[in-house]
Amino acid sequence: MTGPLDVVIVGGGTAGWMSAAGLVGVLKPDQCRVRLVESDEIGTVGVGEATLPQMREFNDLIGIVESDMMRKTNATFKIGIEFRDWGFKGSNYVHPFGAHGKAMGGVAFHHQWVRAGQQSRVADIGEYSYAIEACRKNRFDFPVDDPEAINSTYNYAYHFDASLYARYLRGWCEARGLTRIEGKVNDVALDPQSGDVASITLESGERITADLFIDCSGFRGLIIGQALNVPFEDWTRWLPCDRALAVPTERSEDFAPYTRSTALEAGWQWRIPLQHRTGNGYVYSSAFISDDEAMTRLLGNLDGKPLAEPRPIRFKSGRRTASWTKNCIAIGLASGFLEPLESTSIYLTQVAILNLLKLFPRSRIDPALAERFNRVVDNEYDRVRDFLILHYHATSRTDSELWRHCREMDIPDTLRDRMALFEHRGHIAQYRDGLFSPPSWLSVFVGQGMRPTGYHPMADNLPLETVTAGLEAIRRRVSERVEAMPMHDAFVRDYCAAA
Numbered sequence: 001m002t003g004p005l006d007v008v009i010v011g012g013g014t015a016g017w018m019s020a021a022g023l024v025g026v027l028k029p030d031q032c033r034v035r036l037v038e039s040d041e042i043g044t045v046g047v048g049e050a051t052l053p054q055m056r057e058f059n060d061l062i063g064i065v066e067s068d069m070m071r072k073t074n075a076t077f078k079i080g081i082e083f084r085d086w087g088f089k090g091s092n093y094v095h096p097f098g099a100h101g102k103a104m105g106g107v108a109f110h111h112q113w114v115r116a117g118q119q120s121r122v123a124d125i126g127e128y129s130y131a132i133e134a135c136r137k138n139r140f141d142f143p144v145d146d147p148e149a150i151n152s153t154y155n156y157a158y159h160f161d162a163s164l165y166a167r168y169l170r171g172w173c174e175a176r177g178l179t180r181i182e183g184k185v186n187d188v189a190l191d192p193q194s195g196d197v198a199s200i201t202l203e204s205g206e207r208i209t210a211d212l213f214i215d216c217s218g219f220r221g222l223i224i225g226q227a228l229n230v231p232f233e234d235w236t237r238w239l240p241c242d243r244a245l246a247v248p249t250e251r252s253e254d255f256a257p258y259t260r261s262t263a264l265e266a267g268w269q270w271r272i273p274l275q276h277r278t279g280n281g282y283v284y285s286s287a288f289i290s291d292d293e294a295m296t297r298l299l300g301n302l303d304g305k306p307l308a309e310p311r312p313i314r315f316k317s318g319r320r321t322a323s324w325t326k327n328c329i330a331i332g333l334a335s336g337f338l339e340p341l342e343s344t345s346i347y348l349t350q351v352a353i354l355n356l357l358k359l360f361p362r363s364r365i366d367p368a369l370a371e372r373f374n375r376v377v378d379n380e381y382d383r384v385r386d387f388l389i390l391h392y393h394a395t396s397r398t399d400s401e402l403w404r405h406c407r408e409m410d411i412p413d414t415l416r417d418r419m420a421l422f423e424h425r426g427h428i429a430q431y432r433d434g435l436f437s438p439p440s441w442l443s444v445f446v447g448q449g450m451r452p453t454g455y456h457p458m459a460d461n462l463p464l465e466t467v468t469a470g471l472e473a474i475r476r477r478v479s480e481r482v483e484a485m486p487m488h489d490a491f492v493r494d495y496c497a498a499a
């Protein structure tokens with residue numbers, strides 16, 4: 001019998017504590033022994049307030065009680081992201097966590113919507129989406145299980161205080177026996193023969209060895225970058241935003257169940273309503289605006305009183321070429337970062353953790369496990385990258401240098417192919433797993449102003465009158481059901497009001 005695999009996590013931000021909770025929650029003590037090193041002196045990046053619905057699967061996996069977690073993290077619900085001024089100034093659409101309408105005549109809903117739209121008048125595609133209508137009316141309720149019901153066609157995530165979530169997970173892990181070590185890592189030693197990480201040394205002089213090191217040290221990539229020299233693939237040429245200013249404002253009385261993203265001249269501004277405050281920030285490209293101008297723009301755009309000075313953050317979009325290298329796995333910002341437009345960072349952390357759990361080594365770390373892990377993680381990063389680029393590239397904005405650059409920039413072939421398929425015949429390929437599903441692509445394609453010239457030929461199998469009547473019935477059902485939902489703020493108050 002071999003003993004448990006000895007795992008040391010470096011870093012106690014969202015990534016570190018989620019990794020710890022995943023390992024402690026799923027593996028038994030005789031399979032894995034986990035210790036976590038973090039430095040209060042260094043602190044965390046301290047942003048990351050919006051999540052995706054997949055996060056619920058992670059919380060369920062480790063047995064977190066939703067209402068308790070929401071209460072302790074000042075959370076609200078999120079059923080989509082509103083994009084203002086992205087397609088053109090004055091435009092507005094929602095990327096919903098859910099479908100648009102329902103399939104009709106054996107083809108996806110949007111083929112019938114396109115077909116009907118070519119011959120008669122149809123409503124905006126958002127009016128057929130339950131999640132979008134709920135966003136528009138500031139309402140929330142849990143989706144029902146009955147697949148026939150229109151209010152089963154959406155999903156939800158959270159807005160929360162990410163530092164409180166990390167603290168919540170820390171308490172959860174420590175209650176299950178995890179050892180937390182406070183201290184600053186000063187040195188990483190590699191084995192001269194194998195090149196594996198042999199040990200880390202803390203400022204106190206304490207030396208810590210392990211079988212597997214998980215690097216959750218944030219942007220600095222203490223082990224993966226600084227010690228193992230794994231290159232970082234820089235995607236700034238496609239995703240030019242590289243800085244952010246984050247500032248909380250006082251709580252909004254009627255918090256919305258969605259994140260708002262407003263496109264500005266040199267980037268975009270976020271607005272995330274929590275129970276106790278509203279998170280705001282300007283994500284911008286330093287190539288197109290100065291820090292001072294960005295600060296003035298952000299402060300002039302707030303709809304509440306600031307509670308602190310705006311905090312500057314620098315970043316680069318891209319990823320490590322191999323997040324699992326030797327006996328080190330980088331998770332979270334140490335592994336890569338895609339600017340926060342679609343709130344995908346915590347999701348990508350979750351993907352890494354779930355894949356680590358799937359591929360967890362028995363005693364020895366086989367390179368085949370690392371190879372498989374890297375393939376899955378790289379794939380996810382690449383697809384999210386394409387989805388983000390679409391928002392910048394498919395725009396008719398020409399009012400500033402950033403937007404002119406993005407319209408004209410070269411894009412990855414994978415995205416070019418997707419856009420061509422959609423424009424030609426409304427086709428949206430479904431990935432076998434991972435982000436993003438066809439309804440998400442549909443919302444952004446259409447929201448950014450793209451329209452297919454054709455549709456699936458099978459759509460013609462139904463008489464047009466049947467289709468237009470079907471569309472109208474869905475639109476009416478969505479509208480009536482949404483009207484009957486509770487208001488989001490009242491729902492949160494009853495379900496999970498913070499103490």
Ligand code: FAD
Nearest residue numbers: 011012013014015044045048050185217218332333345346
């Ligand atoms: P960090 O939070 O930076 O934690 C690093 C940890 O490593 C800390 O505990 C630190 O003390 C420790 N550490 C570092 N060096 C040492 C050392 N030498 N010794 C000991 N310990 C050390 N994600 C989303 O999912 N949704 C969002 O809406 C979102 N918005 C974002 C907005 C912006 C502007 C940015 C920049 C990011 C956003 N993110 C978002 C990403 C999100 O912030 C991160 O995914 C998340 O916080 C995880 O960070 P992390 O744990 O990898 O790193």
